[in-house]
Amino acid sequence: MINMTLKSYFLTFLISFLGVITCTAQVGVGTTTPLAAFDITSTTDGLLIPRVALSATNVATVVTPTVSELVYNTFTSALGPNQVSPGFYYWNGTLWVPIASGNLTAWSLTGNSGTVATTNFVGTTDAVDFVTRTNNTEKVRVTSAGNVGIGTPSPAAKLDVASGVTTVNSVVNATGSINDFLQFNVQNTSTGIQAQSGYSATADNGSPTTGFAWVGINNSTFNYPTAYNVGVANDVSFVGSGQDMYVANANNTKSIIFSTGRATTPFFNERMRIRSDGSVGINSTGAASEKLKVVHSGAGNDAINAVNNDDNVGKGNAVWATNSNATGTSIIASAGATPPSVLPTTGAGISGSHVDGYGVYGSTGNGDPSNASHNGHAAGGFLLDNDNSVATTGSSAFAKLAGKDNASPNGILTAQNVLYGGYFQGGVSAQSYSYAGLKYNHTGAGAGGTDYKVIGNGVASTIILDENKMPRVMFCPEAPEVLFEDYGISKLSNGEAFITLDKVLASSMKIDEKHPLKVFIQLEGDCNGVFVTDKSNVGFRVKELNNGKSNVSFSWHIVGSRADSKDANGVINSEFENLRLPIGPTKLKQDVLLEKSNSRQK
Template sequence: MDKNIFNNVKKTFLTLGICFSTVSIAQVGVDTTTPRGALDVSSTTQGIVFPNVALVNINTQTAINPQGGAIPAGTVVYNTATSGTAPNNVAPGLYYWNGSRWVAFAGSPGGLDWSLTGNSGTTAGTNFLGTTDAQDLRLFTNNIERARILSTGTIGVNSVGSAVSQVYVQAAGTNDAVAGRNDDTVANAFWGLNLNTAGTAIIGAANGIGGYYPTTGAGVAGSAVDGYGISGMVGNGAPNNSAHNGHSAGYFSLDSDNNPSTNNASAFAQIAGKDEQVISVINGANRRILYGGYFVGGVSGNQSYSYVGLNYNHNNNANATGGTFYKVVGNGSNSTLIMDKDGEPRVLFSPEAPEILFQDFGTGKLKNGEAKIELDELLVNSIYVDQQHPIKVFIQLEGNCNGVYVTNKSEKGFTVKELSNGKSNVSFSWQIVANRADSKDNNGNITSKHVGLRFPYGPKPLQQTEISSKKIDRLKK
């Protein structure tokens, strides 16, 4: 047989064999004679380049089917365009056609998985990040679990969560568990709301004690062991810093109409505060006020008010000297309570005077018509006696004599003598009243003025601080 004819026949049979193999086995191998699938591309240095197609959006096919009609589901292209309008926009990357839209391999835009750069085109109630079975969702950083959303709906931060707290945060080291910050006159860093009539919005507890709260409900309830249940502090409290008058560390109000904007309280109190008032009848002189507590009872225009721990009417200097210290001062009567035979409290009222006075009581006895009474040294050092502020002595005889008179009066004591040079030896009771001496520091500076005060101008009621409220629907669903 001619050699050329033989080679042609050989090539024909080889071609038929390849075609028969391809049709019958339906596998294609590139750089491999043993394909492991319908298509097996073998390379250690090269990849597969998908067709580059500039998609319009996820809803438009753009790519074509060479056999005509719609492109089949599963068609893969590399999109080269940034096109379309969210949520139907596309960006460069691999996409496959699912039969009705293009789906991005990388998530967003147009993908079915969450992308590291964020997602668009999501549908609320359909797309979500989480689990569909009864498994917790755990969040990690540095391969350490940092937060957990339990399948029951509670959340734990740096913890496994708590069955009794919707959100449980376990602080690490010196970190605060939760810190809030804001810069707005209306919105707050934290706001708690309990819609139950007997509920408490915020409970704080310290030193290992459980959280105590009133059964009638509270906005804030605090408790501690060997500490403070609630602590408040306000800065800029220097006595001569008038720019910050009217401030206090604590403010409490019993509102009469459930509308705090009307300032119509039936009782309110302020703790640890300062203010300043003007006395117009004495040339507008200022009277500074520093107080530990300020308490008011009664509606506006008909109120009982009192200051506790008050430094009032002091000079305008940083040391706040020259004023007068008051334990309690107000427009009510000073009184105490005793119990009657039925166990009911009854009121006793204290005598009050227009001056700051000390008094003392004692007994003595005439000896041959004369008796010298010496006052206690502690009292002597606490009273002030001069010609304008003499000591007042009152004697009550307890026996028969010619009568007595008092002489040699001083801050140290006095002498009682019988009239007409009598020589009686009768007993008597005595009472003295004297002005209280000024209080001074170690340098002799007056820290609280007492001498010479008679009907001094006193502090008027403080102006009630204006407060406002938020609508309770801010935290409703």
């Protein structure tokens, strides 16, 4: 009876349940009005999903799982890409996919809060690269070694950006707004002697040592010997090993400005400027009319210091200046307070002027007479060339100032030292030449040589003007010896007169038996005639013949040898008294000239 009753109840429930399904196609548990295909309603209990111990996300575990099948995993597997931990998972046909729990253990598309940086992160927990994609194409990769690649799956540096073929010019574009430096900052914390910090760009066919450009700074102990790393500690460098290096301002009205810093504002102190017209100013803004303008106002320093250390003959020059204008001047030099710039209208190679000092000053060293290696040198040289070609040696005029030489008078006799203040030569074939301020040793016999004011192969002469203001030449008498002369007038007194020589003149004359005083008397009245006696360095006596007692006037003329010049110790400085037709100095040879290529003018 009981079994029949239970069977009756079950049958009744089943018929009713099937009736509901058949009629409504919905199942309700705890409700007679289900709102879905399966509606469970309860205020005290929940839905208990099957609990399964999964071993990995890529292992089915459940027998024949169906897509969208839901389980609650109770197992924590080992770390790895397929790790599982307790929580809800659904089957997507290939893998078990975790479902975010109530405390949002997964990252939300709308952001997360309450995260802890040491435990909450986006990334991997194993040695597998972290990759981000767009349009299912890799865009950024963080390798397990810590390198970041943008546009490359194998970054070779901490940040490796590969733009590939692009329509924009910039690989990296950074913007910001701050009333101070906005910069990329690179610091190398190594203290090694090769350590540097900076930025490098490499050509498409270059390498880290060729075809590159570098800008940066070295460290405090820098001592790297490689050729392109030049400098001492904490030097800033801009180095390239490609071909041409370009520094350009594309604005055709603006300049490239080089500055040094200082501690107060403005922090940049302009030192050099390259203007858009190509002119350069150093400590000056420059001007279009001056391709290079250098301004310096400090005392004792140089505006320009040009040095050439090439010691090969005829090679480099410290300064090369050329002006191709027919009446131009290559170098105009002026000095002093508000100095004038003086130059000839026909042009010049160098034009110098000074308010109080020298317009042009030249100096040469090692001019000691014993220094044979510097024979032919002078502080200044001047040449009037016949044909404007150094390939030929002909000249119309030639001069040297403050020089020395050593030459044989005829190419056979012993060469003698020649020290001169000036040497001047004129003429084309048979030149006239003369020395001024000359010291010359005629014999080299131990004396100091002879001093000459002017000596040469021409004649001593002067110019006077005639009644028509025409210049007329007067010539000086010349002698084979070095002589002094004097003239005077006197008068016999009772047939006798003593003439006292000028003391200054007498002290410079050599009067002895070998060098007698020559006296010439011209009577200016009638008497028996006169003779000269008692000649000495004091004077001479004139007496009338036949013991006459006349009182007539006369004029006298004396000629005597010039005495040698000696110093305070009696050493001869210059020979005079024994010279008679000595062998003199010959012409100086012109310097061998070099002509630089005119291509330097371009």
